Amino acid sequence: MIRKNPKLLHYLTETLIQEIPVDIMVNTYKAGAVILDQNKRVSNVYIIKQGVTKCYLTEDNGTQFIQEFFGEGELFGEVETLKGGLSFCCIEAINPVEIIQIPAKVFMTLLDTDKKFNRLILEALTNKIQYKAIRHAYNQSHTIEDKIQRLEKDFPELFQKLAKQDIANYLGITPRSLNRVLNKTKL
Amino acid sequence: MIRKNPKLLHYLTETLIQEIPVDIMVNTYKAGAVILDQNKRVSNVYIIKQGVTKCYLTEDNGTQFIQEFFGEGELFGEVETLKGGLSFCCIEAINPVEIIQIPAKVFMTLLDTDKKFNRLILEALTNKIQYKAIRHAYNQSHTIEDKIQRLEKDFPELFQKLAKQDIANYLGITPRSLNRVLNKTKL
DNA sequence: GCTCTAAAAGGACATTTGTCCCGGTAAAAC
DNA sequence: GTTTTACCGGGACAAATGTCCTTTTAGAGC
Numbered sequence: 001m002i003r004k005n006p007k008l009l010h011y012l013t014e015t016l017i018q019e020i021p022v023d024i025m026v027n028t029y030k031a032g033a034v035i036l037d038q039n040k041r042v043s044n045v046y047i048i049k050q051g052v053t054k055c056y057l058t059e060d061n062g063t064q065f066i067q068e069f070f071g072e073g074e075l076f077g078e079v080e081t082l083k084g085g086l087s088f089c090c091i092e093a094i095n096p097v098e099i100i101q102i103p104a105k106v107f108m109t110l111l112d113t114d115k116k117f118n119r120l121i122l123e124a125l126t127n128k129i130q131y132k133a134i135r136h137a138y139n140q141s142h143t144i145e146d147k148i149q150r151l152e153k154d155f156p157e158l159f160q161k162l163a164k165q166d167i168a169n170y171l172g173i174t175p176r177s178l179n180r181v182l183n184k185t186k187l
Numbered sequence: 188m189i190r191k192n193p194k195l196l197h198y199l200t201e202t203l204i205q206e207i208p209v210d211i212m213v214n215t216y217k218a219g220a221v222i223l224d225q226n227k228r229v230s231n232v233y234i235i236k237q238g239v240t241k242c243y244l245t246e247d248n249g250t251q252f253i254q255e256f257f258g259e260g261e262l263f264g265e266v267e268t269l270k271g272g273l274s275f276c277c278i279e280a281i282n283p284v285e286i287i288q289i290p291a292k293v294f295m296t297l298l299d300t301d302k303k304f305n306r307l308i309l310e311a312l313t314n315k316i317q318y319k320a321i322r323h324a325y326n327q328s329h330t331i332e333d334k335i336q337r338l339e340k341d342f343p344e345l346f347q348k349l350a351k352q353d354i355a356n357y358l359g360i361t362p363r364s365l366n367r368v369l370n371k372t373k374l
Numbered sequence: 375g376c377t378c379t380a381a382a383a384g385g386a387c388a389t390t391t392g393t394c395c396c397g398g399t400a401a402a403a404c
Numbered sequence: 405g406t407t408t409t410a411c412c413g414g415g416a417c418a419a420a421t422g423t424c425c426t427t428t429t430a431g432a433g434c
Contacts, residue, residue, distance in 0.1 A: 057324040065324035079313040088317060111309070115299060122298070125312040126266040130275060132319040137244040137252035139327065140359030143390080164412085172327025177391055179413060330420075351382065364421055366383060 009073030036091040042080035045107040051097030066170040189256040196260030223278040229267035232294040238284030253357040
């Protein structure tokens with residue numbers, strides 16, 4: 001649900017930024033701001049220092065599908081930087097966020113020169129692969145009711161922290177269906 | 188659909204195997220063989236040299252969801268090796284396959300010592316992230332009909348090469364629904 | 375050629391989910 | 405205080421999908 005990566009954030013703030021302060025900067029965005037848009041060139045890698053963003057993809061038919069919510073330490077822009085090519089999803093602040101920004105070039109150099117950094121990135125990537133695999137499989141083979149229950153268990157403040165529309169977009173359903181199932185469950 | 192990674196395969200067979208022939212071996216499996224099972228310890232990283240496998244995940248309710256079909260050059264076991272922990276999906280040969288097998292330890296050493304190899308793996312991982320993201324979003328926001336048409340476009344030999352049950356498991360639907368939509372389309 | 379088995383096909387019905395739309399509520403504007 | 409606007413919830417119906425089950429087909433093995 002809200003993905004985090006404290007180890008990566010810790011390494012960046014405690015070790016890296018001390019050594020190479022140049023070029024690595026921290027930006028802030030207010031709620032609702034689009035930090036990275038779909039189909040744009042990407043020239044930085046970003047790591048969230050504080051706050052929560054949503055990462056979503058807009059389909060040709062207009063629906064938005066939320067891949068994940070990103071919290072502290074989560075990184076994005078790394079896929080585009082490594083593969084080249086345009087961004088394939090949009091990152092938007094849900095509340096005020098603080099973000100560490102590393103120029104693509106610096107990121108690539110770090111990968112080559114800093115073994116610890118390299119390893120942290122490898123682990124971050126494999127994490128994404130794993131949770132994506134598990135989530136997709138779960139999504140395709142369980143009812144909406146199951147999905148909601150699971151979400152609420154993992155993340156009890158769900159309905160306090162997130163808009164219903166966002167929850168629906170995360171589950172890949174309409175708000176109408178979400179409401180219906182919620183009513184059925186509460187009875 | 189059938190994922191490949193010719194660059195990685197090429198590097199392994201043309202360059203790497205020459206230099207470090209020890210420990211890296213090629214195995215063969217016949218159709219239907221389980222190469223890597225779910226929830227097992229993983230002590231090798233595998234790269235497909237020839238043939239096609241399916242990579243699927245079995246849910247608690249018994250349904251199988253196929254993540255991808257893997258063709259030449261595709262690797263697996265790398266996520267478990269990097270993260271530690273048990274395998275989260277099952278790899279099964281669809282036709283006779285030939286597979287290069289690298290012991291986990293050797294894989295980790297290569298990542299540290301061989302820059303080119305490291306980069307190829309980083310790219311392989313980001314590829315997986317990207318296609319998983321796009322596929323999940325597409326799956327959640329399009330009808331079965333759309334999904335089938337798209338599949339057939341990407342992979343015209345679909346129904347010749349794969350069992351209907353596998354196609355259904357890849358799409359996250361039942362064979363019944365698959366048939367129904369196929370009939371509707373053909374009329 | 376015959377038998378056995380596994381895969382494929384599709385009918386009938388139940389359930390789930392989406393679509394469309396209307397009425398209520400609450401905050402903002404005047 | 406009244407009007408306006410936007411959001412939210414939910415009713416009614418339609419469409420999509422799953423479930424269960426029976427029949428058909430196609431091969432493999434003998």
